[in-house]
Amino acid sequence: MTTLTNRPGTALVVIDVQRDVVAQSHDRDGVVERIASLVDRARASDVPVVWVQHSDDDLAQGSDGWQYVTELQQRDGEPVVHKRYGDSFEGTDLEQRLAERGVGRIVVVGAQTDMCIRSTLHGALVRGYDVTLVSDAHTTEDLREWGAGASAEQVIAHTNLYWSWAEAPGRTGEVKTAAEVELTPA
Template structure:
């Protein structure tokens, strides 16, 4: 249960599913398909969908690589959070958008598992949110050529395992497959 007072709602976060970010991602099409299904379910259940979009020197704002993948379409009524750091809360308006919608629990999807997904999960938990990682709706690319000693599948499995044990006083982290996500309040 969230430690945020009078924040019973859940929101779906779709983090950095941008052309350049997922170009070489593991199970790219499968992950995007599951995210699309979650977006449709959230909309049908009047659950806020919040889109997060990263930019930096290697992926400048408004470039082709910066754009969200064409398979995912944001509705005009759905907010987009622009960020420059891994944690989607850091130096953004994410917290105020969630507060306006009385959100105390996040369902997290997107890319990359070992960067912005992990950073945002930890950022949410320390700020008082419950955070559900969707087990099969986050991805990363193979970084072994840059010294990461494990495959993308192992990075994803490790993140799923350790996040399922994450908690703090009055709040929890958990992991759920896309087909079993419950957007209801905790």
């Protein structure tokens, strides 16, 4: 269905599950556990796992808080994409990494729902990818004390709801639970 010709493959894209990013996130342990299960399933099925790692002025590259959580271990040969913007494609080599692997569909998990997850979902769809959001494997923290009008749970639920209707000519967005996601090689 993707508009990216000759790219029938799927990749699991794990976004920003870094110590400081998810430290105060809603259902942190449950989300990390489901992501770890998806990583194991992807590896067992020879589906590429692509790791995305954010840095900025408040999250210095190489710092302890910048590191991925200990429950998720990257393997040699699995690409790591370093970014400084919300959209994992912007100013990175993510597109090249996916193209090299023949990927036209991505399965998105990670953090923060209302920032990097949403930006990457939209960035992928406009670039021609089919995009599956794993409804119970993305999270955010409660930002109401800084003016957000919704709790973390509400932000997650809203994102799951609106992404279930995402589409563009020749490509689709969908929402599935971790248990429902199919990870099959090209």
